[in-house]
Every structure is written in C-alpha cells, then in structure tokens.
Amino acid sequence: MKNSSQQLIPRFNAVERAIHWAVAITFVYATLSGLSLWSRKLYWIAGVLGGGVTVRAMHPLISVLFVLAFGRLFLKWRREMVLDADDRTWLRYSYKYALKDDAGLPEVGKYNGGQKMQFWAQAALAVVLLCSGTVLWFPEYMPRTLRLAAVLIHPAAALAAMGGIIVHVYMGTAAVPGSLKAMIRGVVTRRWAAAHHPKWLRNLPQP
C-alpha cells in the first residue's frame, strides 16, 4: 500500500486550508457585492445580499478581512512561491500545457509556474484593491484626483483578480481532478502527485 498509486500524501495542512477558505469566502463576497455596485444591471445581487446600504457598508469591511486572510497566506507561502529557472521555462511554454501538449515541459515542483504567478498577481492586485478601495470607502475625506483615479483602478484590478480566480477555480476543480481534495481534506493521491508535481513528490521526505 505504501507505494501504491492511491496512497494519500499530505499536501496542505489544516491551517493552510482554513486560511485558504477564509480567503476564498471573503473573495466571493467581495466579488458579488462589488459586481452589484459595478453595473446597475447587476444591482439585484445587492438585494440578495441584504440591500444596497448593507452592501455599501459590508463590502469594504469584508474586503479588509480578505486582505488580512490573504496577507496571512502570503506570509506562509511566499518562500515556496519563488520562481526558479524551471518555472520560467514552464511559463514560457505554458500555452502547450493548456493545449495538453506538454511533453517537453520541465518537471513541476510543489507549484507550477502558473500557480506561482497566480499567487504573485493576486497579492499585487490585493494591494491595489486595498489602496483604491480605501479611497472609494471614504470619498468625503479623499482628494478628487485620487477618487477619479480610484473609480477606474478599483474595478480594473477587480476584473483582473476575478479573471485569475476563474482560471484558478477551473484548474482546481474540473481541469485537474483530485486538486479540490487537496484543499478540502488536505491530501492527494500518489498518482496525482506523480502526474502534476513529480519533482515535489520525489523530494518529499520519506516516511
């Protein structure tokens, strides 16, 4: 059983999973409430979330929780997410990965280049969203020039973050079966690890 393809290998511990889901839940709320204020055609979402006044009050508060949770995750993962030479090569040919023609791609460690870029991009966007969001949060105290910039920057950064998360959710569920379990139960099968993160599997300390 020890080396069987179905052997379960720990990938994320309980703390990582808990923080990840705190990030995810607050992100989903921020996205839905943000979209409700983005277009009048989507304002019905505000109704579902308790009305426009509630959304206007809660969007920034929940978003601050998101930034705090993400900040914790950032501190935990930032060293593992540093890109190495293999990751850069992998990224250059990542279109082949998307087209399922990835025979020549370098072996992947615990995270592939795409996952690492997702991490850094979301971190950068979180900072941009926090800054521009603070300007929109307290318009009465903010200079007009900042507000005029923030009304463009905040939604643009949010769109980029949502775009990234669409890919992230797709990769974590349908596109790569077995991934979701890593974030729910914390484990993956040996077969999964060998297929997607062989370098990580090889370098795991042997029990």
Next chain:
Amino acid sequence: MPAVQVAKLIDTTLCIGCKACEVACQEWNDQEFTLGTFGGTYQTMPQLEHNFWNLIKFNERETDAGMSWLMAKYQCMHCADAGCMSACPAPGAINRLDNGTVDFNHDNCIGCGYCITGCPFDVPRLSPTTKKVYKCSLCSDRTAVGLEPACIKTCPTSCLTFGSREELVRKADARAETLKSDGHKDAGVYNPVGVGGTNVIYVLKHASAPEEYGLPKDPTVPWTVSLWKGPLKWLGTLALAGGVLGTFFHYVRFGPLHEEKEEAGDEKQ
C-alpha cells in the same frame, strides 16, 4: 408632447447678496443651520454642505475703481448630461424628472458617494449622520404642484427667475446683449455645453472668466467616470463572461488535463 423643460435663470448682475435665497432654501427644505467655517468674508460658508444646498459666493474682483463683488448663487446645476447620474450604482437613487430636474431619492441612495466624484461642479455632499448624499432638488416638491422653487420665490431683485428653459435661455441672451450695449463687452450666458447644457443658467458680466464667479470653466463629466461607466463596464463584463465561457469550452474541447500522465504515473509504481 415632451414635458416643458424648466430652468432657473441667475442674472448675477442683479444679485445684491441679501442671502434671502439661502434662508428660503433652508426654511423650505427644513434644514438645520449648522455654523460652518468662517472664512473672513461675507460668504456664509466656504462651500456647500449636506444641509446647505444654496450658497451665494461672494467673489471679490480687483478693478481700477477698487474692489467689486462678483456674487453668484451656487447650487446643483441640474445638468442635461449629469455626471452624478452616470456614476450612481443604485437604480432610482438619482432620477431625471420630466421637467429636467435631477432629483435624489434618499430611500434608494446607498451613500457610496460616487455621485460626488462624478459631479463636475462639486455639489453633492455626504451627510455624516444619515450616510446619504444631498443637494438642491430644484424644490421638486414645489415644482410638482406648479410652484416655483423657494429661492426664486423669495428673491427681491428678480435676479432669480424660473420658467421654461427655452424662454429663459432667450431671456438670458437678450440680457447679455443689453449688457454688451451698455458697455460690458465681455457679458454672456453660462450654460456649459460640456455637460449638455444646464437647467441652471447664469448671465455673467465677465463671461470669458466664469472661474472668477466660482464656476468651473468648460465643465464636463470627468473622463475617468465616462470610461468607467462606458467602455470599461462593457469590455469588463464581456471579458468576465468570456473567461467563464472560455474555461467551459476549454473543458469541452480538452477535458481534464494530464489524464495520460496519470496512467504513466501508475506504471511507474
């Protein structure tokens, strides 16, 4: 037949700075007067407040004959192309009445303050207590029953008149011509085209320098607001929908990634 567009005409040459319009506005709209900043001038306060919608700006102009007042009543301009309406996310919070009035409905206002950013005249103000935004309503509760706005009603010098926009524009033009023939070569009408014209129009003695009256020169809806509520909204929404559909069709075309490798991983064992 479209409803008659109304307007307020402010002939600044007839303003004597009595502030009766300020008081009438406060009274009719039942606003509590809160003492603001004293700026060392005759002006009641430096700028509009959430509970002070009508302010005469006492602008001082140095001339060869000494100082002269350029008094201009300041309030919501009720723009044809209203930046506040473009920016507002809450349906029904800012309404365009049939007569052209831009009217805030505080039941629907969520207090986001986007209208403050969208307004090129810096008019709407957020109330710290109710967390909703306020401005001149053109006394929509009076005009609805055929009365003129409170400020117009009280003005003792006919500096303020109210009526059909078309007629008042004609009247303003005629007044500017009279002023010109009286020797005020720079006289003209302030009815800025950048916001599609306004339902509050001014006759100015120095029409080439509206900023001396505290009025912005060539105001327009800020371009970032237009971009945000125009192309960015449509492109962004399309991009999001494209992302969702894109991943779906990726799955339809390619299915789960790496199935073959999983088999290979099996063999290795």
